[in-house]
Amino acid sequence: MGLRETLSKLPPYLFAEIDRKKEEVAKRVEIIDLGVGDPDLAPPPYLAESLLEALQDERVHRYPSYEGEAELRSKAVKWYEKRFGITPDDLIVLIGSKEGIAHSIFSLVDRGTRVLIATPSYPVYLNWAIMLDAEIKTAPIVVENDFLLDPEVVLEFKPDVVVLNYPSNPTTKIAPISYLKELAEVCRKVGAVILYDNAYSEIYFDEKPPSVLEVAPDIAIEFTSLSKSHNVTGWRIGFAAGEKKLVQRLLTVKKYTDSGLQIFVQKAAERMLDDEETPRANRKVYARRRKMVSEFLKRAGYDYWAGGTFFVWVRVDNGMKFAEKLLEAGVVVTPGIGMGDGGEDYIRISLTAPDEAIKEALQRWERLL
Numbered sequence: 001m002g003l004r005e006t007l008s009k010l011p012p013y014l015f016a017e018i019d020r021k022k023e024e025v026a027k028r029v030e031i032i033d034l035g036v037g038d039p040d041l042a043p044p045p046y047l048a049e050s051l052l053e054a055l056q057d058e059r060v061h062r063y064p065s066y067e068g069e070a071e072l073r074s075k076a077v078k079w080y081e082k083r084f085g086i087t088p089d090d091l092i093v094l095i096g097s098k099e100g101i102a103h104s105i106f107s108l109v110d111r112g113t114r115v116l117i118a119t120p121s122y123p124v125y126l127n128w129a130i131m132l133d134a135e136i137k138t139a140p141i142v143v144e145n146d147f148l149l150d151p152e153v154v155l156e157f158k159p160d161v162v163v164l165n166y167p168s169n170p171t172t173k174i175a176p177i178s179y180l181k182e183l184a185e186v187c188r189k190v191g192a193v194i195l196y197d198n199a200y201s202e203i204y205f206d207e208k209p210p211s212v213l214e215v216a217p218d219i220a221i222e223f224t225s226l227s228k229s230h231n232v233t234g235w236r237i238g239f240a241a242g243e244k245k246l247v248q249r250l251l252t253v254k255k256y257t258d259s260g261l262q263i264f265v266q267k268a269a270e271r272m273l274d275d276e277e278t279p280r281a282n283r284k285v286y287a288r289r290r291k292m293v294s295e296f297l298k299r300a301g302y303d304y305w306a307g308g309t310f311f312v313w314v315r316v317d318n319g320m321k322f323a324e325k326l327l328e329a330g331v332v333v334t335p336g337i338g339m340g341d342g343g344e345d346y347i348r349i350s351l352t353a354p355d356e357a358i359k360e361a362l363q364r365w366e367r368l369l
């Protein structure tokens with residue numbers, strides 16, 4: 001017996017070279033980081049006060065429950081009812097949606113389980129499927145398909161699990177409800193379950209992104225997060241909701257892995273589920289930055305997409321080379337290939353830097369043209 005071999009199958013870390021170069025460039029020019037998707041905006045003003053209040057209760061220093069505090073769960077269910085008009089079959093609290101997504105994959109996937117992953121996408125899905133030795137098919141979501149996974153691929157590959165993320169990081173696509181309905185139908189036909197990452201549900205500009213549970217409550221587990229909606233990536237608050245057996249599978253894995261999210265964090269988080277003002281204010285800021293970047297890209301003649309999320313997806317000749325060129329000028333963006341197949345000729349710009357920094361980045365970019 002040896003140690004786990006599948007770790008050696010993980011793709012090489014593409015950002016190593018960029019990280020090295022970033023250090024070198026930082027010696028001569030100030031770096032503007034439009035690479036990571038970590039909001040620069042302030043968290044809600046009441047948060048510190050809510051946390052201090054929560055700390056008054058002695059119980060908060062003890063082990064939390066595995067599934068989350070009853071009050072927070074019930075508030076999250078109410079949020080689902082108000083936001084999407086549905087009551088999830090089951091809902092649990094996560095230590096950030098990333099934790100839940102990874103453990104949910106673990107709870108569904110065995111060696112040989114057939115997993116269909118739309119790429120380019122958040123690398124957690126593919127890398128966990130690789131570590132678990134799943135039979136994987138990646139289906140590039142491309143502009144010709146309007147960045148939607150082709151339902152024909154589901155019918156052909158007959159997966160056990162389909163992983164989807166809309167609003168999409170990095171393509172910014174928001175899947176319309178009619179598409180999700182069609183996809184749910186083909187998934188039912190082949191007996192697949194849907195793992196749906198809705199972490200950017202509150203970052204939109206025109207139409208509101210739907211929940212997959214509106215059309216697939218019987219076969220889907222969905223992940224939401226307060227990280228981006230309320231600028232609290234460091235607090236680690238997420239939710240898994242959906243078909244009871246799928247949620248309970250995840251809970252089984254979590255019972256043997258973690259001991260839940262700190263009670264004081266959960267208590268302080270309750271107010272965020274009633275707070276629609278912070279996401280609204282965020283959307284206003286991102287809309288302003290999005291306009292700034294869009295005007296530049298339009299003027300410079302690029303094809304780009306900025307549907308939902310706080311990213312802009314830009315088509316260039318070779319994403320890796322382009323990102324290196326921008327880095328020479330001190331501007332960090334993410335080469336699309338870092339998010340998987342289909343991302344080769346793109347870069348991703350994150351709008352999570354102050355307006356002035358974005359403006360300066362665009363000026364540096366313009367000088368390269």
Ligand SMILES: Cc1ncc(COP(=O)(O)O)c(C=O)c1O
Nearest residue numbers: 096097098122169199225227238
């Ligand atoms: C598509 C997507 N899903 C999930 C996450 C994880 O968010 P969190 O764990 O903070 O809830 C991220 C974070 O960048 C993301 O981009």
